[in-house]
Structures are given as C-alpha cells and as structure tokens.
Amino acid sequence: MFDVIIAGCGPTGAMLAAELRLHDVRVLVLEKETEPVSFVRIVGLHIRSIELMAMRGLLERILERGRQRPAGGFFAAIDKPVPEGLDSAHAYLLGIPQPVIVHLLEEHAIELGAQVRRGCAVADLEQDDDGVTVELADGEQLRSRYLVGCDGGRSTVRKLLGVGFPGEPSRTETLMGEMEVGVPQEEITAKVTEIRETDKRLSLGPAGVGAYRVVVPAAGVSDRAEPPTLEDFKQQLRAIAGTDFGVHSPRWLSRFGDATRLAERYRVGRVLLAGDAAHIHPPIGGQGLNLGVQDAFNLGWKLAAQIRGWAPDTLLDTYQAERHPVAEDVLDNTRAQMELLSTEPGPQAVRRLLTELMDFDEVNRYLIEKITAIGIRYDFGEGPDLLGRRLRDIDVKQDHLYGLLHRGRGLLLDRTEGLTVGGWSDRVDYLADPTAALDGPCVLLRPDGHVAWIGDDQQDLDDHLSRWFGKPN
Ligand SMILES: Cc1cc2nc3c(=O)[nH]c(=O)nc-3n(C[C@H](O)[C@H](O)[C@H](O)COP(=O)(O)OP(=O)(O)OC[C@H]3O[C@@H](n4cnc5c(N)ncnc54)[C@H](O)[C@@H]3O)c2cc1C
Numbered sequence: 001m002f003d004v005i006i007a008g009c010g011p012t013g014a015m016l017a018a019e020l021r022l023h024d025v026r027v028l029v030l031e032k033e034t035e036p037v038s039f040v041r042i043v044g045l046h047i048r049s050i051e052l053m054a055m056r057g058l059l060e061r062i063l064e065r066g067r068q069r070p071a072g073g074f075f076a077a078i079d080k081p082v083p084e085g086l087d088s089a090h091a092y093l094l095g096i097p098q099p100v101i102v103h104l105l106e107e108h109a110i111e112l113g114a115q116v117r118r119g120c121a122v123a124d125l126e127q128d129d130d131g132v133t134v135e136l137a138d139g140e141q142l143r144s145r146y147l148v149g150c151d152g153g154r155s156t157v158r159k160l161l162g163v164g165f166p167g168e169p170s171r172t173e174t175l176m177g178e179m180e181v182g183v184p185q186e187e188i189t190a191k192v193t194e195i196r197e198t199d200k201r202l203s204l205g206p207a208g209v210g211a212y213r214v215v216v217p218a219a220g221v222s223d224r225a226e227p228p229t230l231e232d233f234k235q236q237l238r239a240i241a242g243t244d245f246g247v248h249s250p251r252w253l254s255r256f257g258d259a260t261r262l263a264e265r266y267r268v269g270r271v272l273l274a275g276d277a278a279h280i281h282p283p284i285g286g287q288g289l290n291l292g293v294q295d296a297f298n299l300g301w302k303l304a305a306q307i308r309g310w311a312p313d314t315l316l317d318t319y320q321a322e323r324h325p326v327a328e329d330v331l332d333n334t335r336a337q338m339e340l341l342s343t344e345p346g347p348q349a350v351r352r353l354l355t356e357l358m359d360f361d362e363v364n365r366y367l368i369e370k371i372t373a374i375g376i377r378y379d380f381g382e383g384p385d386l387l388g389r390r391l392r393d394i395d396v397k398q399d400h401l402y403g404l405l406h407r408g409r410g411l412l413l414d415r416t417e418g419l420t421v422g423g424w425s426d427r428v429d430y431l432a433d434p435t436a437a438l439d440g441p442c443v444l445l446r447p448d449g450h451v452a453w454i455g456d457d458q459q460d461l462d463d464h465l466s467r468w469f470g471k472p473n
Contacts, residue, residue, distance in 0.1 A: 002026045002145075004026070004145065004147070005029075007030055007156070008150040008152060008277070010102060010152060010276070011098070012276070012296050013029055013151075015292075015296035015297065016148060016300055017029050017106075017114035017116070019297060019301065019408060020114070022300070023408065029109070029117070030122055035118070036099060036106075040099060044066075045290065046071070046371060047093075047373070048290065051090055052293065055402045062104060063094065065100050066096030069093045070092065070093065072368055076284065078358060086369075089393040125271065131144055146271070147270065153261075153276040158277050163265050172258050174201065174216070175216050175232060175254075177214055177230075177233060177252055179248065180248055182246020192204050195241055199240070200341050202240055217240065219236060227255070228253050256282075260280065260281045260282065262331055265320065267316070272319065275292030275295055276292060281335075284334055285334060294323075294373060298323050300408070301408055301447040304408075305470065310469065311470055315470075321379075329370070377389045384439075387454055389451055395435060396413070396431060396435045407429075409427060409429050410465075411429045412445075418456075421465065442461070444465070444468075452467075
C-alpha cells in the first residue's frame with residue numbers, strides 16, 4: 001500500500017514525487033517506458049520554474065547543465081529587449097534540454113526516497129472510499145490512497161476517469177528533428193534569416209557538435225502513428241526554402257501538432273491530473289513543461305497535507321481552483337501566439353501592431369510576466385496586491401528567502417517580532433526580523449512560496465494559519 005501512485009515519470013510526475021517525499025509520503029512512480037526518453041524538445045526553464053528549483057535547493061545542479069539566456073523574445077517570437085528590473089532574482093531563461101530536466105528531477109525524487117518503476121504502464125483503475133486500485137498492463141494490481149495521472153497528453157488516467165478534454169484538434173503540424181547539413185553555416189543563416197522575416201515557422205540552428213535542429217511546417221495533419229522520414233523534411237524544406245540544405249544522417253525525427261485542450265476537472269475523488277494530462281497546447285512560448293512542473297509544485301504540499309491528516313477540508317480542491325485558470329490563460333495565450341505566426345495578411349498586420357505596442361515597457365513587461373509565470377496571482381480574496389502572488393527571492397538575515405524553503409514548509413516572516421506560529425510550528429517555520437525589504441509587517445508564505453497572509457494581528461494570523469495549515473497541535 002502506497003500513499004500516492006503517480007502515473008508517468010515525465011517532468012510533472014518527477015517533480016510531484018519529490019514534493020511529496022519532502023513530507024515523508026510513500027510514493028511510487030510508474031513509468032511505461034523502460035528507458036528515459038532521449039527525444040529533445042526545445043526547452044527552456046522560464047523564471048518561475050527556475051525559482052521553484054531555487055526553493056528546493058536544485059538551482060546549482062540545474063544551472064550547471066543549462067545556458068542562461070535573456071528572458072524575453074518568447075511571445076510569438078517577437079524580438080524585444082527584456083525590460084529593466086524584472087521582479088526576480090532569476091530574471092533569465094535557462095536553456096536546458098527536456099531529458100536533462102527530467103533526469104535531474106527524477107534523480108532528486110529518488111534521492112528523497114521515491115520509488116520509480118519503469119516498464120510499468122497503468123492500464124486500469126478503480127477507486128473506493130479508502131483508496132485506488134491500479135492495474136498495470138501485465139495485470140499486476142497495486143493499491144494506494146491517491147493516484148495522480150501525470151501521464152501526458154494522451155493520459156490513460158484521464159480517459160479512465162471519463163474526464164472531458166474539450167478544445168480544438170490539431171490544425172497544423174510541425175516537423176522537428178536533429179540532423180547534419182550539407183552546406184556551410186553562413187548559407188543557412190542567410191537563407192533562414194530571409195525566410196523568417198515573414199515566416200517564423202521555419203528554423204534551423206546548431207544543436208551540438210555537427211548537428212542542426214530543424215523545425216519546419218509539415219505538409220498536413222497526419223494520424224501521427226508513423227514517425228516522419230528524412231524525405232518528409234527534405235520535401236518541406238524545398239517547398240519553403242527552395243533548398244533542403246543537404247540534410248542527412250538524422251539523430252531523431254518527430255512531429256508535433258497544435259491541439260489545444262483542457263481537462264474539465266483536475267480531480268475525481270482520489271484521482272487527480274497534472275501536467276499535459278490536464279492540458280495541452282502548442283509549444284509556442286515554451287510553456288508546457290513549466291506549467292506541468294508548477295502544477296506539481298502547487299499540488300504536492302496539499303496532497304501531502306491530506307495524507308498526513310492536517311489538511312483543511314477544502315485544501316485539496318484549491319489545486320483545481322488555482323491551477324485550472326492558470327492553464328486556461330496559457331491555452332489562450334498560445335492560441336493568440338499561433339494566430340500571430342500566420343503568414344496571412346490580417347494576422348501579419350496584427351503582429352506588426354503588437355510589435356509596435358511592445359515598445360511600451362508595460363506591454364512588454366506584461367507579456368513577459370505572463371510567459372514566465374511570475375505574474376500569476378491566485379485568488380485568496382480581498383487584500384493587498386501581493387496577496388496570492390509569489391514572493392521573489394529576497395535577502396533575509398544571513399541567508400536568502402528561497403534558501404529557507406527547501407523543506408517545503410510554510411514560513412512566517414515577522415518584522416514585528418511579536419507574532420508566533422504556535423501550534424503550527426511542525427508545519428510552518430518562523431523568522432523574526434527578516435529584512436526591511438519586506439512589503440508588509442509580517443508575511444505568511446505557503447510551501448509553494450505564495451503569499452497567504454499579510455498583517456500584524458495574531459488572531460488574524462491564526463485564522464489564516466488554520467485556513468491553509470489546518471488545526472494547531
Ligand atoms: C516540440 C515541442 C517543444 C516543446 N518545447 C517546450 C518548451 O520549450 N518549454 C516547455 O515548457 N514545454 C515545451 N514543450 C512541452 C513539454 O514537452 C510538455 O508540456 C511536457 O513534457 C509535459 O510534461 P508531463 O510530465 O506533464 O508529460 P510528459 O512529458 O508527456 O510525460 C508523461 C510520462 O508519462 C508516461 N506515460 C504515459 N502513459 C503512461 C501510462 N499509462 N502509465 C505509466 N506511464 C505513462 C510517458 O511515457 C511519459 O514519460 C514542448 C513540446 C513539444 C512537443
């Protein structure tokens with residue numbers, strides 16, 4: 001009997017496993033693939049995800065393996081400088097391949113004590129009042145108190161639950177692969193730059209020693225059962241660029257679509273959904289992995305609280321209440337970005353107009369905060385603007401804020417030095433006189449770094465501690 005079984009060891013499942021282990025929850029991750037996938041999706045970690053890594057002590061490991069780049073230029077690939085003074089200590093994009101992120105997160109989860117079983121596909125589930133019975137493809141049955149489907153866009157768990165996945169099917173497909181080229185780099189750069197002035201859907205860029213990553217629109221929408229061939233790439237390159245650049249010796253070839261869908265519910269009883277299992281959208285803006293990892297970060301401590309027995313009645317349902325609107329917003333911004341990539345005259349005119357508007361600092365900043373997820377404000381009710389937002393990493397005495405959040409607990413920052421976390425001290429840490437830079441006399445942070453309360457009154461604080469952390473001891 002496990003506390004939680006997670007279906008899928010992608011970035012979402014691995015992050016969730018690690019978050020649950022911080023609270024000693026017995027976790028089993030079931031992954032249908034026997035080996036980690038080496039397929040490289042073009043991934044960068046955006047600011048908020050980098051902050052999450054910093055909050056759990058993973059920053060150094062992840063920085064070692066990635067390359068820091070400017071945080072801007074992601075909205076519909078409109079190239080604008082990053083505005084001054086973005087509200088983060090980590091105001092950059094970290095270019096890092098998805099397999100590396102998954103490896104690091106899985107390693108972290110295992111170090112914390114999560115079990116990962118590969119070659120195990122979840123095939124069926126049945127839930128009752130006490131738990132969930134999970135059946136694997138080979139007929140083996142396992143039992144847990146909760147199950148989380150982190151099993152990607154074609155989620156078996158979501159289908160077994162019968163949760164609707166409304167949205168739009170793929171209208172266009174794109175081919176992506178890594179291969180060698182037969183012409184000099186200057187020739188490629190000149191041609192690609194010329195085409196990208198009007199068509200941002202094509203790109204060819206170096207991807208490690210001797211290889212190029214090629215992204216080119218596919219001829220049509222396929223049933224995706226068959227992987228694309230090198231000939232498909234050549235044909236499309238010739239159709240769009242007038243040359244196939246002598247591409248040869250592919251390392252891998254893939255195709256992806258622009259289907260946009262959002263699960264109607266994130267929870268049915270003891271079974272929850274997170275990551276691509278709950279939402280899919282085109283990769284423009286590079287948000288999908290980030291969104292899934294942030295779902296896991298939101299869900300982890302709440303599910304752990306439920307299992308440890310201190311969760312207030314409504315806590316687990318705040319997962320959907322908070323994360324569903326965030327996904328809705330990401331889906332919408334990718335819809336908008338896809339329109340802006342169209343080569344039709346109307347969308348091109350809108351693109352030119354938006355490009356001009358982005359010269360206004362506020363517009364540029366707003367879009368960057370959206371894509372990087374630092375602009376998110378959960379609805380915690382009436383209060384100052386900071387309430388419901390995440391707090392940036394700030395210097396606190398002898399340390400920095402995120403360094404105090406590694407254990408995934410709540411934190412009270414008390415400038416008055418007169419308050420106490422009292423009977424919640426097993427779940428919430430306390431820091432007196434943290435820093436003058438704090439926006440408010442005292443701030444209560446949830447384990448995910450979002451501001452749950454601002455004030456200076458003990459009774460009001462106790463009410464909010466109860467709201468988020470249950471009954472005191
Ligand atoms: C071309 C491309 C480029 C992208 N670029 C970016 C980017 O730059 N930035 C970004 O943030 N996102 C990007 N994304 C999106 C990102 O790849 C996904 O959002 C991310 O992989 C979702 O993570 P996940 O863990 O939710 O799902 P997945 O990564 O799909 O992982 C699901 C896991 O579940 C396993 N599984 C499936 N079924 C079962 C089952 N029945 N039982 C057990 N295991 C199962 C799978 O094998 C898989 O390992 C891109 C996507 C594409 C296609």
